[in-house]
Each structure stands twice: as structure tokens, then as C-alpha cells.
Amino acid sequence: MPTLRPGRPEEIDAILFESHALWGAGLDFPAYRDFWFNLMGTAFGRRRLRFLVWVDDSGTLLSSLKLYNPTIRLLGRTGRAAVLGAVFTPRAERSKGHAAAMIRAVLDEVRPAGDAAALLFTDIGVKYYEALGFRPLPAEEVTGRIDPVVPPPPGWALRPMEA
Numbered sequence: 001m002p003t004l005r006p007g008r009p010e011e012i013d014a015i016l017f018e019s020h021a022l023w024g025a026g027l028d029f030p031a032y033r034d035f036w037f038n039l040m041g042t043a044f045g046r047r048r049l050r051f052l053v054w055v056d057d058s059g060t061l062l063s064s065l066k067l068y069n070p071t072i073r074l075l076g077r078t079g080r081a082a083v084l085g086a087v088f089t090p091r092a093e094r095s096k097g098h099a100a101a102m103i104r105a106v107l108d109e110v111r112p113a114g115d116a117a118a119l120l121f122t123d124i125g126v127k128y129y130e131a132l133g134f135r136p137l138p139a140e141e142v143t144g145r146i147d148p149v150v151p152p153p154p155g156w157a158l159r160p161m162e163a
Contacts, residue, residue: 054102062098079116
């Protein structure tokens with residue numbers, strides 16, 4: 001029976017390697033990998049980010065996702081949210097229902113914790129996730145310029161966005 005648990009560094013590394021072409025945002029693989037491992041090591045990452053894996057009894061990685069737990073304000077109330085992103089299934093395990101089962105397990109885990117909402121970011125459209133109970137929300141894109149005179153916070157590096 002599959003199990004939901006935090007990913008081990010070697011599992012996260014393998015997932016990042018396979019998903020890099022999809023979500024690398026113009027970074028080479030070492031920079032993409034470093035970004036995620038560095039983020040997980042920050043105070044925010046330690047408190048509010050978990051890289052979860054769905055594995056079978058033999059330890060085979062079936063699917064994975066990133067679970068963020070930010071504090072949000074919703075309808076005048078403030079509370080913790082479960083935000084799911086980067087749902088990923090290795091090629092060899094696709095179309096077997098692993099991602100859906102993993103998402104259900106995550107929701108079963110966060111529901112008793114009293115999270116105010118469960119949100120999910122998707123690059124594949126909403127139909128798949130609507131079948132799991134998610135509803136699309138309106139989205140806005142905002143563009144702007146960062147004043148180059150203002151230095152970035154310590155430890156940050158800014159680069160131009162790419163399409």
C-alpha cells in the first residue's frame with residue numbers, strides 16, 4: 001500500500017532532475033537544484049515547506065508534490081493554508097492514479113490540522129483537479145520593474161525574467 005512521507009534528499013534530487021525541463025525557469029540543473037535545497041533550508045522552508053513523496057512498499061517513487069503552509073487571510077479570517085504545487089509523477093508511473101491518490105492522502109492529512117483552505121497550483125489545466133474537488137479561481141498576472149538602485153536583500157540574486 002502506498003505511503004505519503006517527506007522526501008529523502010536523494011529522492012528530491014531525482015525528482016528535480018526529471019522535472020527540471022518542465023519547471024527549471026531558465027536555470028541550469030545545478031542552480032535549479034541548489035535553489036530548492038537552499039529554500040528548504042531557510043527558516044521559511046523549515047516551517048512552511050515540505051517536499052512529499054508517495055512511495056510503494058518497495059520504496060518506488062510513485063508521485064510527489066511540494067506542500068506549502070503559509071498563513072492566509074480568507075473572507076476576513078486568518079489561518080494556515082495547505083498549498084499544493086509541483087505535482088509530479090515519474091514517466092514510468094504515469095496514468096496509474098498515483099497523483100490523485102497522493103493528493104487525497106495529503107488532503108486527508110491537512111484536514112484535521114484545521115487548515116483554512118487547500119489551494120493547488122497547476123500547469124496542466126483545471127479539469128484533472130476539479131475531479132478531485134478543487135475549483136478554479138480567477139488569476140491575475142502582474143508585471144512591473146524592480147528598481148535597480150535598490151539592492152536586493154542579503155542572500156538574494158535578481159535576474160531578468162524569461163518567457
